[in-house]
Amino acid sequence: MIYFDNSATTKPYPEALKTYMTVSESYFANPSSIHRLGGEVEKLISTARNQIAGLLRVNPGEVVFTSGGTEANNLAIKGIAIEHQTRGKHLISTEIEHASCYESFRQLEHLGFDITFLPVDRNGHVSIQDLRNAIRHDSILVSVMHVNNEIGTIQPVEEIGQFLKKHPKIFFHVDHVQGIGKVPLQYVQSGVDLCSFSSHKFHGPKGVGILYIRNGVTLSPLLHGGSQEFKHRAGTENIPGIIAMAKALRLTMEKSKKEMDGLLRLNRLLRSKLVEIEGVVLNTPEKQSAPHIINFSVPGIKPEVLIHSLEERDVFVSTKSACSSKSTEVSRVLEATGYELKRASSAIRISLSFDNTMNEGERFIAILEDILNNLTKVMRY
Amino acid sequence: MSAIYLDHAATSPTREEVVEAMVPYFTTQYGNPSSIHQFGRNTRQALDEARRVIASSINANFKEIIFTSGGTESDNMAIIGTALALQEKGKHIITSKVEHHAVLHAVQYLEENGFEVSYLSADEEGRIDPQQVEDAIRDDTILVTIMYGNNEVGTLQPIEEIGKITSEKKVLFHTDAVQAYGSVSIDVKHLGIDLLSVSAHKINGPKGNGFLYVREGLWLEPRAFGGEQERKRRAGTENVPGIMGMKKAVELIQEEKIGRHEQLLNMKKRMLEIFDGEGIEYILNGSINLSLPHVLNVSFPGTNVEAMLVNLDLAGIAASSGSACTAGSIEPSHVLAAMFDDHERMTSAIRFSFGHGNTMEEIEQAAKETVRIVNRLTSM
Numbered sequence: 001m002i003y004f005d006n007s008a009t010t011k012p013y014p015e016a017l018k019t020y021m022t023v024s025e026s027y028f029a030n031p032s033s034i035h036r037l038g039g040e041v042e043k044l045i046s047t048a049r050n051q052i053a054g055l056l057r058v059n060p061g062e063v064v065f066t067s068g069g070t071e072a073n074n075l076a077i078k079g080i081a082i083e084h085q086t087r088g089k090h091l092i093s094t095e096i097e098h099a100s101c102y103e104s105f106r107q108l109e110h111l112g113f114d115i116t117f118l119p120v121d122r123n124g125h126v127s128i129q130d131l132r133n134a135i136r137h138d139s140i141l142v143s144v145m146h147v148n149n150e151i152g153t154i155q156p157v158e159e160i161g162q163f164l165k166k167h168p169k170i171f172f173h174v175d176h177v178q179g180i181g182k183v184p185l186q187y188v189q190s191g192v193d194l195c196s197f198s199s200h201k202f203h204g205p206k207g208v209g210i211l212y213i214r215n216g217v218t219l220s221p222l223l224h225g226g227s228q229e230f231k232h233r234a235g236t237e238n239i240p241g242i243i244a245m246a247k248a249l250r251l252t253m254e255k256s257k258k259e260m261d262g263l264l265r266l267n268r269l270l271r272s273k274l275v276e277i278e279g280v281v282l283n284t285p286e287k288q289s290a291p292h293i294i295n296f297s298v299p300g301i302k303p304e305v306l307i308h309s310l311e312e313r314d315v316f317v318s319t320k321s322a323c324s325s326k327s328t329e330v331s332r333v334l335e336a337t338g339y340e341l342k343r344a345s346s347a348i349r350i351s352l353s354f355d356n357t358m359n360e361g362e363r364f365i366a367i368l369e370d371i372l373n374n375l376t377k378v379m380r381y
Numbered sequence: 382m383s384a385i386y387l388d389h390a391a392t393s394p395t396r397e398e399v400v401e402a403m404v405p406y407f408t409t410q411y412g413n414p415s416s417i418h419q420f421g422r423n424t425r426q427a428l429d430e431a432r433r434v435i436a437s438s439i440n441a442n443f444k445e446i447i448f449t450s451g452g453t454e455s456d457n458m459a460i461i462g463t464a465l466a467l468q469e470k471g472k473h474i475i476t477s478k479v480e481h482h483a484v485l486h487a488v489q490y491l492e493e494n495g496f497e498v499s500y501l502s503a504d505e506e507g508r509i510d511p512q513q514v515e516d517a518i519r520d521d522t523i524l525v526t527i528m529y530g531n532n533e534v535g536t537l538q539p540i541e542e543i544g545k546i547t548s549e550k551k552v553l554f555h556t557d558a559v560q561a562y563g564s565v566s567i568d569v570k571h572l573g574i575d576l577l578s579v580s581a582h583k584i585n586g587p588k589g590n591g592f593l594y595v596r597e598g599l600w601l602e603p604r605a606f607g608g609e610q611e612r613k614r615r616a617g618t619e620n621v622p623g624i625m626g627m628k629k630a631v632e633l634i635q636e637e638k639i640g641r642h643e644q645l646l647n648m649k650k651r652m653l654e655i656f657d658g659e660g661i662e663y664i665l666n667g668s669i670n671l672s673l674p675h676v677l678n679v680s681f682p683g684t685n686v687e688a689m690l691v692n693l694d695l696a697g698i699a700a701s702s703g704s705a706c707t708a709g710s711i712e713p714s715h716v717l718a719a720m721f722d723d724h725e726r727m728t729s730a731i732r733f734s735f736g737h738g739n740t741m742e743e744i745e746q747a748a749k750e751t752v753r754i755v756n757r758l759t760s761m
Contacts, residue, residue, distance in 0.1 A: 003420075005412075005413075005416060005418070005420070008412070008413040008415070008416045008421075009411060009412065009413035009416075009618060010411070011407075011408070011411045012407045012408075012411065014408075017404070017407045017408065020407070021400050021404070024395040024400050024587065025394070025395065025397065025400060028392060028393070028394040028395055029386075029388070029391070029392060029699070030388070030391035030392035032391070033388055033391045033392075033699070033701055034690060034694075034701070034702070035388065035690065035693070035694045035699040035700070035701065036384070036694050036699070037384060037386065037388075037699050038388075038391070038699070067450030067451075067454070067589060067617065067620070068450075068617045068618060068620075069617070069618075070605050070606075070607040070608070070616045070617030070618070071450070071605055071617060073607070074604070074605050074606055074607070074616075098607070099606075099607045099608050099616070100605075100606065100607030100608065100616055100617070101607075102607075103606035103607050103616065104606045104607070106606070107606050198618075200618060205407065205620075205622065205623075206618055206619070206620040206621055206622060206623065207450060207589045207590065207620025207622075207623045208589065222457070222604055222605070223453050223454055223457050223483075223604075224453075224457055224482075224483065224486035224487045224489070224490050225453040225456070225457070225481070225482045225483030225484075225486050225487070226453070226482055226483070234453045234457075234482070234483060234486065235450065235451045235452070235453035235454060235483070236392060236451060236452070236453070236580070236582060236588060237588065237589075238450070238451075238587075238588045238589025238590075238623075239588055240395075240587070240588065241587075241588065241589045241623075304417065307417060307418060308418075311418045311419055316412075316416075316418045316419070316420055317418075318416055318417070318418070319417070
């Protein structure tokens, strides 16, 4: 089996799973309880928080646990907009954000906010100049994803952050869900105020995520109730999930140091072989893109057909974002890059993890060539 | 000395069977249910099956179940989602003074945003009079939210009567059943419930999971935007292992339903029997009959809650003051304050809550230990 769909979700590390099970069975108490069992769990969470803060190089008090990336993005965007709307109702984002950001902005639009969605170039990059032009006296938030989930483009987050330092009243949110562990980002130096992470994208359990909230940033909570997570997020903490996520993040960061070369080699292998296949065009730019995502099109071949043929050979890839893969429309991201319909509607995404091998890469290419040979004979339209 | 855990209302141990049911969804069936390949389709099918099992446990249809990250999210979604969806019709909401903070803080948030909220008072046992509900309903009332069973004192609310009233008056009825689900049988159709919240970790399921029952035909304004999961009501990749664990916990409850209620009630009765037999002074907070079988709240006059909890903890007994979410700060409980005006009774109240894994021997041991501590503290 070749699993090349790691941007949709990843297989949890066995170590993270073991942690999950141990914590579930031995540390089940409610950390808000004042008895010893509650105290032990409280300590466990605070150790995990310190560990995660250390890995991200932020303060433990800035790490807020959520139910995942979607909640983290929703909390950041709506939390800032609602809390600071008296100062202004203009928000800036891009045309290629993940649905959890994009739809949050759409909702805020209905609530009377004014949103500027910055355009991207053919490679999927936003320009600082466009951002500069978009800023108004009533702008309160800029939200830009770090690594695009469909085509892997890396946005100039550091540059944007530096530029925004001239506008200290504007909050800066970064959706780092696809970037973590794959493309380093210095949150503090880059002036990031809020940053979202999802555990199941880095081999941790589903149902857990993180929102980094810089010290001093206030936002309106989405969930009201108990005073957990520094009052940013009510609800009994998903303790095994949090502890297992901390473990998965540590392992991912270690792999990121030791195994990045291998991932880059696999990336280069796939890219170089893909361009040699007749009819295949690469959508992921060569420069300023993440090492784990390669998006390509085979214009004229329906991506669903290709995906199912690959699946019959035990190879798993995807069309676009899993979250919107049910709808048949063309990818919003590829549309934004300005590709013609034939190319934008035939895109396939390969997404890698550190555990994928060169051998899998070679086999993938051989299988793909074989399938395309057969398909182009019968299906080209 | 192994600890005796009598704090199941705060959270409960995850059963081994539950963890086992989750494992395959970590190791082999780890796909994203929205993916169109086989990994995705397999987990999608598993989710559908879980939805069916969970729906049938409350006599609901499988389309009526939304998976959430827990009780707090279910309550927030039900209340804020309904309010925002129906605000054109009216902006008045009815609740009670004894709700969990996940409900109270959600309605307070709405109050800050232009809604009007009526807080019904409870009697000395913590019960709401259904007549009060009927009297409080106005033309612009859109929602009544009254909990099923109280988390601090266990008192059951007259859900069926309230359901009749809200059905007649065409007002939506939400109930926070986080403490009740699993301890009592619930039939949403028979009871006229429109929205019902449940949390998995209170029923020996995994933390970070819950569900909201939403009667078919109702639309809630979603709180989490993004993908089209949960029929566009709750975006975010589904916590598949968690949901499968919750399904297992629900199945275990269904299998063990008979006998469980009686067993828990016997534990409560046995504890009180020992208090009576040893002749210590105590006051029961709540009701003995119209109550959740697993929650026992008692005040020990002459003691205070901090001293009691510290001593119980030293003796290896995990109990609590009020709801765990407020227990970190020992402020007088808003639930007890709504029930009676007696400072000493309020500041000497302890909650014991029973559940899976507790034995009668443990209960007896804990009761006797409690008696010793009370005697020691009151003789000082």
